[in-house]
Amino acid sequence: MFRVLLVAVVFAAEVSSTQCGSSSTAPSSGPTNNVQSIVVNAGPTGNALNEAFTSVTICVPGQSTCQTIDSILVDTGSSGLRVLASALTLSLPQQTDANGAPMAECAQFVDGFTWGPVQTADVKMAGEVAGGVPIQVIGASGFSAIPAACSSTGKPENTPDALGANGILGVGLFRQDCGLACTFTQANPGLYYSCPTAGCQVAAEPLAKQVQNPVWLFAADNNGVMIQLPSVPTGGAATVSGSMIFGIGTQSNNALGSAKVLTVDADGNITTIFGGKSYTNSYLDSGSNALLFLDSATTGLPVCPDTADFYCPATLQALSATQRGINGTSAAVSFNVGSLDQLNARFTASAEVAGPAPNVFDWGLPFFFGRTVFTAIELQPTPAGSGPYFAY
Secondary structure: OOOOOOOOOOOOOOOOOOOOOOOOOOOOOOOOOOEEEEEEOOOOOOOOOOOEEEEEEEEOOOOOOEEEEEEEEEEOOOEEEEEEHHHOOOOOOEOEOOOOOEEEEEEEEOOEEEEEEEEEEEEEEOOEEEEEEEEEEEOOOOOOOOOHHHHOOOOEOOOHHHHOOOEEEEEOOOOEOOOHHHHOOOOOOOOEEEOOOOOOEEOOOOHHHOOEOHHHHOOOOOOEEEEEEOOOOOOOEOOEEEEEEEOOOOOOOOOOOOOOEEEOOOOOOEEEEEOOEEEEEEEEOOOOOOEEEEOHHHHOOOEOOOOOOOEOOOOOEEEEEEEEOOOOOEEEEEEEEOOHHHOOOOOOEOOOOEEOEEEEEEEOHHHHEOEEEEEEOEOOOOOOOOEOEEEO
């Protein structure tokens, strides 16, 4: 089944492979070799809000020719590494189909799509390395003729201004960004394309050649990620620094402890109970820059006069909901919704930013402030059983 890719709402208006990688959860050596710094700041365009960025080192496979790219958005709502061609100086091997035609991808997100070739790189973060990872290079020259079947899915996000980042690091629940659906041409939901000189056409893509969540390809600490961000004062903060720790229960610094484990359905969803009603299309998504849920008619929250993408109540609203996993585990959540128009323009982090998303509960980055949130990858063993699941 196709897994819906999710990424941040831009401030201006925001799913088994045998490829290399161990599924072992044995502890690896060293206390900090699995700790990657993340920061919530203004980003490469200078106007980001509630976007958590990190740096990723990309290398030509098997070589020491590498480049570190900063301002990569950390996204637990998608799987796979995507880098803007404008930020990449390396020449990476191009993936081709059985006939030698280059492969490209139309990655479909909530607020648009990214288009570009699938290429191969070694990916390094902290002390972890994933070798030979298929990644998407967004907006690469030679792939500018976007197929109509792709361009009709939304607006292109192939530039820094449109994407609001230099790339997306999808460290979500799944090993690949599409899964079994894309292994059949007839079932492919328009993600992968073969691009001979005659033009790009939707094509089947084997699991091992799909864009991969690089974490599951690490030699160790490969069963998920733990994101830690401090609490943000009411009103917001100029910047926030935190950590993305690789592995769940693989080292002393990533134990589940007393965290509640909420298992997910085949699409990566949990249930949110709000106002006495259950919404099954719910998920924890660090790549969304707001708490995106329902609509004004349902919540009673007015949207902003200058943009319908966010709520703007006259006063701070204290709300509550209950999250429930497929396993029946529940967790109560208290949250606030404030007015985007009252946010200090110097702040890049705010826990009160929210907006409408009909029939959806997207627990975006504001949910992560002041919490330790685990995202366990499908089929990878953890102390709480194999993923996929969320825990906090």
